[in-house]
Amino acid sequence: MKLFDVYPLFDVNIVKGQGCKVWDDKGQEYLDLYGGHAVISIGHCHPHYVEMMTKQLNTLGFYSNSVQNKLQVQLAERLGKISGYDDYQLFLINSGAEANENALKLASFTNGRKRVLSVQKAFHGRTSLAVEVTNNPKIVAPINDNGHVTFLPMNDLPAWEAELAKGDVCAVILECIQGVGGIQMATAEFAQGLAKACKANGAILICDEIQCGYGRSGKFFAHQWLGIRPDMITVAKGIGNGFPMSGVLISPEFKPVYGMLGTTFGGNHLACTAALAVLDVMEDEKLVENTHEVGEYLMAQLKQLQASPEGSHITDVRGRGLMIGVEFDKPQAEVRKPLVYEQHCFTGCAGTNLLRLLPPLCLTKSDVDTFISRLKKVI
Ligand SMILES: Cc1ncc(COP(=O)(O)O)c(C=O)c1O
16 A cells, blocks of 8 residues: 655755754754644653653553543643633643534524634645634635635734624634744734634634644744734644644533534544643743743744845744744745755745744744754755
């Protein structure tokens, strides 16, 4: 059997990782400013993570959601404390799309409505509702195109207020920093106005923090820069540092009913152990603070490069923490490919011209210096 060939791949076989570095099968070392698509939060193969996962695997890998699982309770308590959402409830699933799927479903169960407002260029995943609220017709199959969604421009508050005033909106879903959409950022004025308009019109505000959350922006959640408190928050990627896991943080106003949501694998023992190990390391190594500090340093270095003759092809540098976009006046592939093949640095991208940096949150200033010097060679 052959693989179903849907991914354009770099011709590199990564076989080993440690911290912010990965190695291919020929022993070549790479600096990782991609984090396997914002997934690696505490660094590759962190010893504490490996130890906890090994112990758990030797004890119990999985049992179902039909029995008590104290690890889930511990995780909910720890996550509530570290994120400032002590009073919220946690529902655990396995992927980002599934988190958004369940958040939208719970919103609709709660207010009985069907219409969703989403942002132009939004990406929320590839399952039925998640892909319907994703603004990319190329990945929406006819079976997913059910007319539930209106896409509106980021930060155009009057447009959102006008739609919400119709009184039929079930939910609004928002990435406060768009990932796939190209590091477009919501302003505080927009986010606060939107939250107010949602409340006034009975719509539920969901912040998709799957990429921009879990410390990546330099606060635990990206929306915490904007002074809002959404009704639901979806998390994935960094929560398990590579172990497939996701969650929905749900405000106390939502009352659970047995059977309304459910999953076989969600919140299993290994997944919870991964998430607990991640939180241990995030706290011990102050990774949210590190993200803020090193992110500011990286941003300053990139802006300095943009202002120099070497950076004349850079048209914009934007983002927060360790979620940064570098826009070029030429295709990013002309930078990204030589970065991998010649300078041995992994980066992400968005659209044709944007290089997207999503490194592990343990990136150091010295890693930044290495990256900048390699980027200079390429541009
Ligand atoms: C903001 C956002 N939401 C949802 C998803 C979907 O997550 P998954 O691929 O785990 O389903 C992604 C993945 O890139 C994302 O960036």
